[in-house]
Amino acid sequence: MPLWITLLIVAAGIAGIVALVHFAGGSKRVRLDSRKRVLDMWQAECPDHPATGALLEPSGFAALIELEDGSTGLLWAMGDRVAGRVLKDAVMQEDGTLLHIRIPDFTAPHIAVKINDPALRHIWVERLKTVLNERV
Amino acid sequence: MDFPDVVMLSIPLFIVLLVAEILWIRIKGRGGAYETRDTATSLLMGLGNVVAGVALGFVAYGFFTWLWGFRLFDLGSSVLVIALCFVLDDLRYYWVHRLGHRVRWVWASHVNHHSSQHYNLSTALRQTWTATFTLMMVLRAPLILFGFSPEMVLFVGGVNLVYQFWIHTEAIDKMPRWFEMVMNTPSHHRVHHGRDPKYLDTNYAGVFIIWDKLFGTFVPEQETPDYGLVQNLGTFNPLRVAFHEWLSMLRDIFAPGLTLRQRFAYALKPPGWSHDGSRKTSDQIKARNAP
Ligand SMILES: [Zn+2]
């Protein structure tokens, strides 16, 4: 079998299965919409960094976590699951309603949080400023 | 004797079972979960594993044929010899897998198999691209030197891998008691994929769970495991999934101001070891969470 036909079959096979998962409801995202839930999830993800509070945003994609030691964490949706990181040496960039947060972590390089409400976005930015390395 | 490439031949079966599991979960509303991007990453990791095998397979194969020149016996390829080879190779698999969790150099390759927070048949396909660099093919040397042909050793290894496909599922709760006692099962292997402290570094078996019982690494499934890594990935990018631990290990090895001994330790000690104690190994995580 020529290589290009093999590649075509492989690409179609992968795309087909991924499409099937999507249409079977696999693209549903977790919603970080309750403080209690967010704190429980953070505790499960990052048990070494006890949290004292959480700042949510209405889309439920991400939450800023206040940590016992005064630092700040970020919990965000990875599809129907979550990932969490303590924000250390992060860089933030405001782009309209988007906040781009870049962490020097090869396994979690970039998280974009969309916050439409300017007042809430301002609170996020001010909170983030206190932990960022520099502001671009 | 010619042996078939069982892994390649099994791909159509893998696809049929995968589609069946996706539909079964959708219809029944239980038995696991699939996530779109997670599935895409798993499939691409599987594809990359096949490509890496084609590109780098000659290294291990060349090594095995070279060793074959020094064999003590030629055991031939009777059914009995193949069966014996299969069992001994499964013991080999147990130790490669155990080293894969206990030596960071090997973990750098194996970590990606554990990088999904899901547990379904697609997770089985989430395989390493960098196995050749771990040099774990040396653990097959005794088999070949003793007289099992390289083709047979690769064949039984392939059968072992194919067996492990179906155990990556939440759709099956428990198999019959006698089966759970001897064989690796969905229940045993779910535990292996758990990031719960008590489940870390347990149930290394490939086909026969007896090795874990023999060497003291067996833990039965109690509560449903929380799947994934101690620190879960924040990316679905297959390139990052494939290489992240190699990068972070190399960064540690070449960090300024370390002794030579510490640099070697970063490669050879368990994942989570650090020269200043700033991170935690699975043993430390277990100790902290012990009841
Ligand atoms: Zn493993």
Ligand SMILES: [Zn+2]
């Ligand atoms: Zn597995």
